[in-house]
Amino acid sequence: MSIRQKTLLRVAAAGLLLGASALAAQAQDTVKIGLIVPMTGGQASTGKQIDNAVKLYMQQHGDTVAGKKIEVILKDDAAVPDNTKRLAQELIVNDKVNIIAGFGVTPAAFAAAPLATQAKVPEVVMAAGTSVITEKSPYIVRTSFTLGQSSTIIGDWAVKNGIKKVATLTSDYAPGHDALKFFKEHFTAGGGQIVEEVKVPLANPDFAPFLQRMKDAKPDAMFVFVPAGQGGNFMKQYAERGLDKSGIKVIGPGDVMDDDLLNGMGDSALGAVTAHIYSAAHPSQVNKDFVAAYKKAYNQRPGFMAVGGYDGIHLIYAALQKTGGKADGDSLIAAMKGMAWESPRGPISIDPETRDIVQNVYIRKVEKKDGELYNVEFETFKDVKDPGKTKK
Numbered sequence: 001m002s003i004r005q006k007t008l009l010r011v012a013a014a015g016l017l018l019g020a021s022a023l024a025a026q027a028q029d030t031v032k033i034g035l036i037v038p039m040t041g042g043q044a045s046t047g048k049q050i051d052n053a054v055k056l057y058m059q060q061h062g063d064t065v066a067g068k069k070i071e072v073i074l075k076d077d078a079a080v081p082d083n084t085k086r087l088a089q090e091l092i093v094n095d096k097v098n099i100i101a102g103f104g105v106t107p108a109a110f111a112a113a114p115l116a117t118q119a120k121v122p123e124v125v126m127a128a129g130t131s132v133i134t135e136k137s138p139y140i141v142r143t144s145f146t147l148g149q150s151s152t153i154i155g156d157w158a159v160k161n162g163i164k165k166v167a168t169l170t171s172d173y174a175p176g177h178d179a180l181k182f183f184k185e186h187f188t189a190g191g192g193q194i195v196e197e198v199k200v201p202l203a204n205p206d207f208a209p210f211l212q213r214m215k216d217a218k219p220d221a222m223f224v225f226v227p228a229g230q231g232g233n234f235m236k237q238y239a240e241r242g243l244d245k246s247g248i249k250v251i252g253p254g255d256v257m258d259d260d261l262l263n264g265m266g267d268s269a270l271g272a273v274t275a276h277i278y279s280a281a282h283p284s285q286v287n288k289d290f291v292a293a294y295k296k297a298y299n300q301r302p303g304f305m306a307v308g309g310y311d312g313i314h315l316i317y318a319a320l321q322k323t324g325g326k327a328d329g330d331s332l333i334a335a336m337k338g339m340a341w342e343s344p345r346g347p348i349s350i351d352p353e354t355r356d357i358v359q360n361v362y363i364r365k366v367e368k369k370d371g372e373l374y375n376v377e378f379e380t381f382k383d384v385k386d387p388g389k390t391k392k
Helices: 003-028 044-061 079-095 105-121 131-135 147-160 175-188 206-217 231-240 260-267 285-298 304-323 327-334
Strands: 032-036 068-076 099-100 123-125 139-143 165-171 195-198 220-227 247-254 275-276 339-343 348-349 357-369 371-382
Touching: 032 044, 032 079, 032 304, 044 068, 044 285, 044 304, 068 079, 068 147, 068 304, 079 099, 079 105, 099 105, 099 304, 105 123, 105 131, 105 139, 105 175, 123 304, 131 139, 147 175, 147 247, 147 275, 147 357, 147 371, 165 175, 175 195, 175 220, 175 247, 195 206, 206 231, 231 260, 231 327, 247 260, 260 304, 275 285, 275 371, 285 304, 304 327, 304 339, 348 371
Parallel strands: 032 068, 032 099, 099 123, 123 139, 165 195, 165 220, 220 247, 247 275
Antiparallel strands: 275 357, 339 348, 348 357, 357 371
C-alpha cells in the first residue's frame, strides 16, 4: 500500500472517530422521551389528546431544558398490551430513550412496568387509572388520576343527595373493578342499595342489552364507568333505549362525560352528575389560557386526558430543570417526588411516598352554556390522595 493510500485511510479513520464522538456528544445533549399511546382503535381519542397536549406544551415552552434538547418519539400501541411491551422494549434498547410515557389503559402501563424497572427508566403514566399501577415499579410516576379518587366521592355524594337505589355498569377490566369497588363501599356504607350490577367488555362493547337490564331494575340512578373515548357511544345507546326519558340519571367518575366528546352527546347528557379531576369549564385563569391555546391549535376542546399529557410533560421538564439536565432514572425519579404546581385542573402534587398524584376532585353537573354542553363544577374536595393506598 502506498504512503498516500495509508494517509487517506488514517484521515478517513480519524473522520469516523470524530463523527462517532460528535454523535455521542449529541446523544448526551438530547433527552429522548418514548411516548406510547393509542392513536388508533377504540381508545384513539385518548392518544390524540395526550399527543396534542405534549406538542402544545413544547410549543409554549420550547424544546430545550437545562441545556438538553427534548426529542419525543411517538408510538401507537392501539391500547394492546403486547404492542406496548414490544414498543417499550424497542424504545429502550434501540432508541436509547431516557423516559417512557403515555399509557392509555392500565394493561399497557402494567406491560411496560418490568422494563422500566430493569432499565431504570422512568415511566410517566399520563392516562391509566388503576390504583396499583405505581406499585408495579419504583420508576413509575403518575400525572393522570385513580378511579378511587373520584368513585369514593361520587358514592358519598349520591347517598347524601337522596339517591337510594343504583344500578352499576362498569367496563370489565382493572379500572372498572376499582371504580365499582370504591363506589360500592362508600354508597352502601351510607345506606344505599345496589339493585343491578353489570360488567361490559372493554373492547367494542354493545351497551344496548345491558341498558335494558338497567331500565328494568328501575334504579334512581346508574353508576357508569367506561374508559375515555367510549362515553359518546354509551350516551347514544342510553338515549336510544329511552333511559334519558325514564328519569334514571347517570352518575359516576367523569370518564363517561369526557369534555372531548361531551358536545356530541346531545341533550340526553344534561343533568349527569360526575366526580372528576378536570373540566374544560374549570374557572381558573390557568385553565382558561390552556383551553384557549388548545382550541386554537386543534380546533377542539381539551379533555382530562389532554391535561394528563400536559402535566406529564411539565413534570419531565421540571425534573430536568431540578437535576440540571441529569437524565438518569434515579435522578429524575428523585426530582419528581414531592413536586407541586398549578395545573389547568387546579393545584396538584406528586406524593413522595407513592409517586402518585394528589389533586382536587370536583362534583360537576352537565349544563348548557352558550349553546354548548359543559361539566359545571359545584363542589370541591381538596388534595385527594388515592384511597387504594391510604388504606394500606
